[in-house]
Each structure stands twice: as structure tokens, then as C-alpha cells.
Amino acid sequence: MLNVYIYDGTFEGLLSAVFEAWKDKDFSDIRTESENTDMSLIENMVNVTTDTLKSDRITKWIKSKIGFESLKKIYRVYLTERSDRGRIIFRYLKIASAAGSVIDDLLTHPDIMNINSADRLFSRETMRLHGFLRFEVLANDVLYAEISPEYNQLEIISPFFADRFLGNPWIIHDTKRDIAAIFDGEHFILTEAGNNLPRSETKSERNYKEMWKGYLSALTIKERMNLKLQQQFIPYKIRMNMTEFQN
Amino acid sequence: MITNILQEKLNILSAAAKYDVSCASSGVDRRGSKTPGSIGNSVSCGICHSFTADGRCVSLLKVLQSNDCVFDCKYCISRRSSDTPRASFSPREVAMITYEFYRRNYIEGLFLSSAVYVSPDNTMEMMCETVRLLRQEYNFFGYIHIKAIPGADPVLIERAGRLADRISVNIELPSESSLSALAPQKKKDNILSSMKYITGRIEEDKRGILKLSDNLPDIVNSGMPASYGTSDVRHRHFVPGGQSTQMIIGATPDTDYQIMGLAESLYTKLQLKRVYYSAYIPVVNNPALPSVGSEPPLLREHRLYQADWLLRFYRFKAKELLDEKNPNLSLKYDPKCDWALRNYGIFPIEVNKADYDTLLRIPGIGQKSAARIITTRKYASLGFDDLKKLGVVLKRAQFFITCRGRTMDRVKLEPGFAEANLSLDKRAVPVFANYEQLSLFDMNANLLNTGDF
Numbered sequence: 001m002l003n004v005y006i007y008d009g010t011f012e013g014l015l016s017a018v019f020e021a022w023k024d025k026d027f028s029d030i031r032t033e034s035e036n037t038d039m040s041l042i043e044n045m046v047n048v049t050t051d052t053l054k055s056d057r058i059t060k061w062i063k064s065k066i067g068f069e070s071l072k073k074i075y076r077v078y079l080t081e082r083s084d085r086g087r088i089i090f091r092y093l094k095i096a097s098a099a100g101s102v103i104d105d106l107l108t109h110p111d112i113m114n115i116n117s118a119d120r121l122f123s124r125e126t127m128r129l130h131g132f133l134r135f136e137v138l139a140n141d142v143l144y145a146e147i148s149p150e151y152n153q154l155e156i157i158s159p160f161f162a163d164r165f166l167g168n169p170w171i172i173h174d175t176k177r178d179i180a181a182i183f184d185g186e187h188f189i190l191t192e193a194g195n196n197l198p199r200s201e202t203k204s205e206r207n208y209k210e211m212w213k214g215y216l217s218a219l220t221i222k223e224r225m226n227l228k229l230q231q232q233f234i235p236y237k238i239r240m241n242m243t244e245f246q247n
Numbered sequence: 248m249i250t251n252i253l254q255e256k257l258n259i260l261s262a263a264a265k266y267d268v269s270c271a272s273s274g275v276d277r278r279g280s281k282t283p284g285s286i287g288n289s290v291s292c293g294i295c296h297s298f299t300a301d302g303r304c305v306s307l308l309k310v311l312q313s314n315d316c317v318f319d320c321k322y323c324i325s326r327r328s329s330d331t332p333r334a335s336f337s338p339r340e341v342a343m344i345t346y347e348f349y350r351r352n353y354i355e356g357l358f359l360s361s362a363v364y365v366s367p368d369n370t371m372e373m374m375c376e377t378v379r380l381l382r383q384e385y386n387f388f389g390y391i392h393i394k395a396i397p398g399a400d401p402v403l404i405e406r407a408g409r410l411a412d413r414i415s416v417n418i419e420l421p422s423e424s425s426l427s428a429l430a431p432q433k434k435k436d437n438i439l440s441s442m443k444y445i446t447g448r449i450e451e452d453k454r455g456i457l458k459l460s461d462n463l464p465d466i467v468n469s470g471m472p473a474s475y476g477t478s479d480v481r482h483r484h485f486v487p488g489g490q491s492t493q494m495i496i497g498a499t500p501d502t503d504y505q506i507m508g509l510a511e512s513l514y515t516k517l518q519l520k521r522v523y524y525s526a527y528i529p530v531v532n533n534p535a536l537p538s539v540g541s542e543p544p545l546l547r548e549h550r551l552y553q554a555d556w557l558l559r560f561y562r563f564k565a566k567e568l569l570d571e572k573n574p575n576l577s578l579k580y581d582p583k584c585d586w587a588l589r590n591y592g593i594f595p596i597e598v599n600k601a602d603y604d605t606l607l608r609i610p611g612i613g614q615k616s617a618a619r620i621i622t623t624r625k626y627a628s629l630g631f632d633d634l635k636k637l638g639v640v641l642k643r644a645q646f647f648i649t650c651r652g653r654t655m656d657r658v659k660l661e662p663g664f665a666e667a668n669l670s671l672d673k674r675a676v677p678v679f680a681n682y683e684q685l686s687l688f689d690m691n692a693n694l695l696n697t698g699d700f
Contacts, residue, residue: 107623108633131294135351164288166279218262220299229302
């Protein structure tokens with residue numbers, strides 16, 4: 001029988017599962033309930049209770065054994081919400097315990113490659129959001145944006161927009177996960193979105209959207225037309241929240 | 248207040264600016280300001296906010312202050328003798344649009360250029376006022392790139408540099424003869440002296456000895472946070488993002504050898520951050536220029552950028568790539584590949600032993616792969632499978648390397664072999680429509696164009 005450790009979906013829960021599974025010779029995987037769809041007959045479910053004492057120990061150990069940057073990397077991979085994140089992180093930490101901080105130089109090791117490529121995919125989306133997120137100005141001068149990213153980016157992009165728009169309140173709404181980041185001009189909080197976010201488009205807002213579309217069209221050099229190239233940079237699936245590609 | 252007039256102006260003055268490609272938003276790190284009523288920060292890697300249908304990145308609001316020009320440069324759509332609609336922005340109009348686009352996260356900031364409206368000084372004054380309004384009234388601390396009009400008073404260039412993140416003077420054409428033939432009102436001396444002045448001030452700023460003149464807007468006290476150019480430790484006051492320039496390629500018979508030679512001296516002698524190459528898009532019929540409707544030299548522009556990258560990041564010298572006998576870059580192969588085939592004697596290179604600079608010379612190995620090779624081989628020697636995992640393009644590199652003393656299967660270490668196989672590789676030899684650019688300086692073609700015959 002192989003053991004699958006089920007945790008509650010939080011980062012502390014994942015680390016608690018790592019803690020419990022550490023010495024298990026029959027270890028198979030670490031999953032959340034929703035990731036646990038293909039249960040095989042030879043797998044035994046172990047429910048993990050989230051224990052912050054355990055997760056704090058692991059966090060401290062990661063920081064001293066591999067470094068703070070690696071802890072951040074692990075957290076980003078956790079935020080990808082991909083179904084194999086538990087396993088990738090566990091295996092990465094196992095190697096870390098054997099080899100220490102050099103593991104980040106072992107670029108051809110499959111377990112290191114897994115975590116690095118997951119991180120790269122996540123960070124690529126973060127960079128894209130910095131550029132492609134679009135705000136609307138609501139009637140009360142609050143900035144409002146909708147995003148629907150593949151990975152859970154809200155926590156990671158909020159500090160960037162908080163710094164850029166210091167003093168200018170905004171709301172970023174992840175419509176896929178129904179959560180939102182709310183910034184009062186100084187600090188931001190993450191919360192569930194609910195469905196009563198104020199949205200009525202002012203005339204001035206419509207005008208600025210049209211201006212932006214007109215501007216992009218005026219910039220296009222027809223002799224260099226290359227829609228394929230444009231699509232490489234902005235795949236169709238990303239365009240839904242971008243003003244210039246709407247209507 | 249948006250009106251149709253404002254929208255019209257924006258369309259005219261951004262369409263007129265679209266051929267200026269030096270519009271990156273990179274080079275400056277600046278955090279947000281706590282001053283109430285302020286907005287904006289800057290990241291040194293720059294951010295792409297959108298892409299136009301021609302595949303080019305949009306990161307700034309790129310506009311002309313005015314397209315009502317007193318000059319008559321033969322290649323330009325805004326030249327005095329052209330009959331295009333004219334418009335001018337007031338400084339406040341530009342500041343307002345910049346601010347409104349910025350807060351919607353459409354842009355990183357402003358790229359402000361202009362036609363020569365009445366005079367270079369008059370134009371620069373308007374542009375400086377635009378930028379001053381943005382910094383001091385709108386408390387806008389996002390990215391600003393301003394063009395310096397050649398021939399403008401150094402006091403105005405000084406003012407602009409104190410307010411902007413990057414400044415550029417367009418060198419326009421690669422040689423003095425081209426410049427005097429096509430843009431006689433733009434004097435090479437004016438261009439160069441403006442560029443040298445800027446270089447000097449940047450140098451003083453970096454060394455912390457910039458003397459700040461009186462009567463200039465005091466940005467520091469208006470709440471703008473400290474700005475840093477890449478790898479600056481000291482807080483910068485004068486264009487922290489440095490100086491760049493642009494030249495048009497394909498409008499004149501200047502060779503790549505001349506172009507890259509010029510670019511190299513701009514980098515080494517004037518410490519420019521970037522040189523941009525803009526493929527000439529024929530917009531006007533003139534016997535001295537390629538005719539309207541002829542293919543713009545996009546592949547050549549691409550090759551020039553590749554050569555430019557080799558100079559800046561791969562430690563190549565221009566004379567290694569081009570000389571009087573081979574004055575133009577190969578269209579068939581990228582410049583690095585071409586150099587490798589012509590210098591085959593130094594290959595094969597053993598990837599487990601070569602230093603960073605040598606690894607950089609191998610086609611298919613870029614800066615990132617070279618760095619990864621050096622990092623990873625400390626712990627174990629690398630085989631071809633490992634190289635693939637590290638991002639090396641083996642399809643190209645295989646003809647130039649050994650791993651642990653051996654070549655890849657079936658690879659013969661002869662230049663002819665490499666060349667024959669590289670020709671088959673679609674990625675190595677791009678398929679651009681019509682890349683065999685016909686010589687448009689053929690005498691017969693000129694005669695037909697003038698309509699005299």
C-alpha cells in the first residue's frame with residue numbers, strides 16, 4: 001500500500017503533510033481533496049491536520065538549509081495549484097535535505113528541473129499580468145480590474161500594484177477563483193469577492209477605452225502586419241480581460 | 248474632458264510617431280512615492296503592455312508634440328512639403344492623456360518626440376513643459392523618454408534630462424553623406440554635439456559631481472523618489488536610463504559595415520545605452536529613395552539587431568563580423584552562425600572545459616545556457632542530453648562542440664558538413680517574404696521613377 005497524504009489546501013497544510021510524510025518509506029503523494037480524483041486501489045489515504053508548529057519548523061529549516069529565495073520559489077509553485085505540486089515540492093525538499101543549497105545549481109536533476117519549470121511558468125504569467133492587467137476608473141475614482149489567470153497570482157501581483165498606485169485605491173478581482181485584492185491606498189487585503197462589486201461604466205471611461213483602441217490602431221505599421229507574431233505574444237486565451245480586444 | 252478633437256489629435260500624432268522604434272520602458276528602478284496625490288513607479292526590465300497587429304511591443308504612450316514641421320527631410324511623412332493633416336498637442340493635453348492611460352495600466356509612461364515646430368528651441372520648450380507638468384503637477388513618477396531636438400539650446404536639453412528617465416537624439420542616417428542628401432537641415436554637428444553634451448552630463452551625474460543649475464525644476468523636493476539606472480549605486484538626477492539613438496536602414500546605400508561601425512563607436516565612445524535600427528518604410532516617392540510599395544528590409548533589420556546583441560552581450564567586435572570585403576551581414580545565416588562558419592578552425596569546443604566567453608561563441612548557446620553550463624558542470628560533467636535540458640539548441644551547436652571529448656552521433660567536424668546541414672534547418676535560415684532585396688539604386692529604376700522617360 002502506498003500512502004497519499006491529504007491536506008486542506010493551505011500552504012501550512014502542505015508543509016504539515018511534508019512533515020508527516022518525511023520518513024514514510026511507502027510515500028506516494030501529497031494532495032488536496034479536490035486533487036484526489038484518481039484514487040487507485042493500492043493507495044491509502046492519510047488525512048493531515050494542519051499544524052502551524054510543524055509548518056513553521058519546515059519553513060525555518062528551508063530558509064537555513066537552502067535559502068529564503070527557495071522558500072519563495074516553493075510558495076510560488078504551491079500557488080500554481082497544479083495537481084502535482086505536492087509531489088514536486090516534497091521531492092525537491094528531499095534532495096535539499098541531502099545536498100543543501102547546491103541543489104539550485106543542479107539544473108539537470110529531474111526533480112530540480114520540475115520545480116524550476118513550474119516556477120518559470122508561474123513567473124511568466126506574473127510578468128504578463130503586470131503588463132496586461134487593465135483598470136477601469138469607477139464613478140468614485142477607485143480603480144477596478146478583472147483577471148482570470150491560470151495560477152493563483154493575486155498575492156504575488158498585489159505588492160507591485162500597491163507600490164505603483166500608492167495613494168490610489170484599487171480592486172483586483174480574480175473572476176476565476178472569486179477572490180479579490182482590495183487596496184485602500186496604503187495596504188491591501190485578500191478577500192472573497194462575492195458578487196456585489198460596483199460596476200457601471202461611466203461615459204468618460206468609455207471614451208478612454210476608445211482612445212486606447214484608436215491609439216493602438218494608429219500605431220500599427222501596415223507594411224509590417226504580422227498577426228501571427230501578435231498572437232505569439234498575446235495568445236487568444238489571455239485577451240479576454242484586455243480592453244483593446246473586447247467588443 | 249475627452250472631445251472628438253482630442254481623439255483626432257491623438258490619432259494623427261501617434262500615427263506620425265509610429266516609425267520611431269526606440270520606445271522601450273527599461274533602464275530605471277524607482278519605487279512608488281508616498282507623497283499624497285502621486286502615482287507611478289518604474290522597473291528596470293521594462294514592461295510590455297500590449298502588442299500591435301504588426302507584432303511590435305507597446306509600452307509607452309508614443310506621440311509627437313506636433314507634426315507641423317519646418318524641416319523637409321525626404322524620407323519623412325511629416326516633412327514640410329507633404330500634405331498630411333497637421334496637429335499639435337498643448338503640454339497639458341499630453342500630460343492628461345499620459346496620466347489617464349497610466350492609471351488604467353495601459354502604459355509604463357510617455358515617449359515624447361516631435362517634428363520641428365517653428366524652431367528646435369520652441370519645440371523643446373513645449374516638450375519640457377509637458378514633462379514638467381507631468382512630474383510637478385500630476386506627480387507622475389512613471390517612465391518618461393524624451394527626444395532631444397538637435398540644435399536645441401543645451402539649457403533646454405538640461406531641463407529635459409532632469410525630468411526624464413531616458414533621452415535620445417536621432418542620428419537618423421548612418422553617414423554624413425546620406426544625411427546631407429536626405430535631410431540637409433539636420434546637421435551632423437548639431438546631432439553629435441547634443442549627444443556629446445548629454446554623455447558628459449550623464450558622466451558627471453554618475454560620479455556625483457553634477458552641478459545643478461538654478462531655475463530648473465527641483466524634482467527631488469517635489470516628492471519624486473530616488474531613481475537608479477541599472478547597476479547604479481548612487482541616486483541619479485539626470486536621465487538615469489541613459490541615452491539612446493535611432494537610425495533608419497535601407498533608405499540609403501550605406502552598408503552594414505558602416506552601420507555597425509557607427510553603432511560600436513556610439514557604444515564605446517559615447518556610452519549609449521541602445522542603438523535602434525528602423526527598417527525604412529517607403530512612404531514617399533522620391534528618386535533618391537526606394538519606391539513606395541517596395542518591401543521594407545525587415546530581415547536586414549533583424550540581422551542588425553542580432554549583430555547589435557553580439558556587440559553588447561557576446562563580446563564581439565564589429566570588425567569580427569564585417570569588413571570592407573564583406574560589408575553586409577549574411578541574410579542566410581544569423582551573424583553568430585556566419586562568424587562560426589567563417590572561423591571554423593577554433594571549433595570544436597569542449598563544453599566541459601571552455602570558459603564563459605568561449606562558450607558564448609558557439610551557435611545555439613546563448614548567455615543563459617552558457618551560465619547554466621558553467622553552474623551545472625561544477626557538480627558533474629555534461630553530456631548532450633544534459634545540454635538539451637539546459638536550453639542549448641543542439642540542432643545548431645552539434646557541429647561546433649564536443650562533450651567529454653566526443654561529438655554527437657554522425658556529426659563530422661568539417662565546415663562543409665556544418666554548412667550543408669545548417670542550410671536544411673528551417674530555424675537557422677528564416678523564410679521571409681522577398682528577402683532578396685533588389686537593388687533599388689539600379690540606374691534604370693531611377694530613370695523610370697522620375698517620369699522623364
